[in-house]
Amino acid sequence: MGRAPCCDKANVKKGPWSPEEDAKLKAYIEKHGTRGGNWIALPHKIGLKRCGKSCRLRWLNYLRPNIKHGGFSEEEDNIICNLYLSIGSRWSIIAAQLPGRTDNDIKNYWNTKLKKKLLARHKQSDINTKLSDRNNNNQFLQGLTNSAMERLQLHLQLQALQNPIFSFYNNPGLWPNILPLQQKVTIQGASNGGTRNIVMEPAAAATTPLTGDTLVDSKPVAMGPPVSSFRQGEVVDEFFGVQEGGQMAEVDGFDCLKDNTVWWSNGFDAKVGSSNCWGPAFSVV
């Protein structure tokens, strides 16, 4: 049994709004405001045969003052891209950083134009080749979901465009061989609810930092293990957040956004089981 409808579906108009409907709604809200109001009751008050939710959406996305439509600037593009790659499709949060833009507008813009624009900017084949090569013998990359892979590709491309240090990712010659990842990870104290340690057996020139480690050389030297090798439901935030030249930080996507000194975040959900993700290992002294 589904949820009860928010309005009488049989008696509400659907589809595009007429200028008359817009005028009624605008006039009412400009006079009475929206605070403390009741969107469900509003259409009845002003004689509109519309669902309250539809009224709210129409006001927020089209009628309210200072709304901008189309004509996204390069700066706005960059903000959207960076936020999307860091926090994903949290459109309302992204919209909050762009005055005059609505979440719906940004969502549509991303899905129809910006994503393609971004992919076209860098030769897609370059990235695909690298990932394909690694896929041939990398079980962890094979385990990525399509959306995670998409975000990964965008992440690599954008970072390469904006931050020279990420040219590392575009130069496979710098990448070390990836050992069988499952063998590199052990977990201690995972089941007692207390502090958990993630231990990486030392690779040739790299190890994985732990919370509290001091990062001396901030150049990434190896990719980290697949999160899918951890236990279902475990949070592995601490594995992914690194502050340049500082202490390992327990961070998530939001923290990374707030603090630009964090120059890598996983970009994916850190909850094991909700999605696959990866992180880099770093040279730690």
Added chain:
DNA sequence: AATTGCCCCAACCGCGTGCGC
């Protein structure tokens, strides 16, 4: 000129969350 297919975007739908009772 007619048809088809694709793109774009406004609007809808359903779920999660928070708040008041």
Added chain:
DNA sequence: TGCGCACGCGGTTGGGGCAAT
């Protein structure tokens, strides 16, 4: 504390417009 209601959000849909055939 639990329940119901309204709000807000993100995913999805559908129709109008336009380009290609």
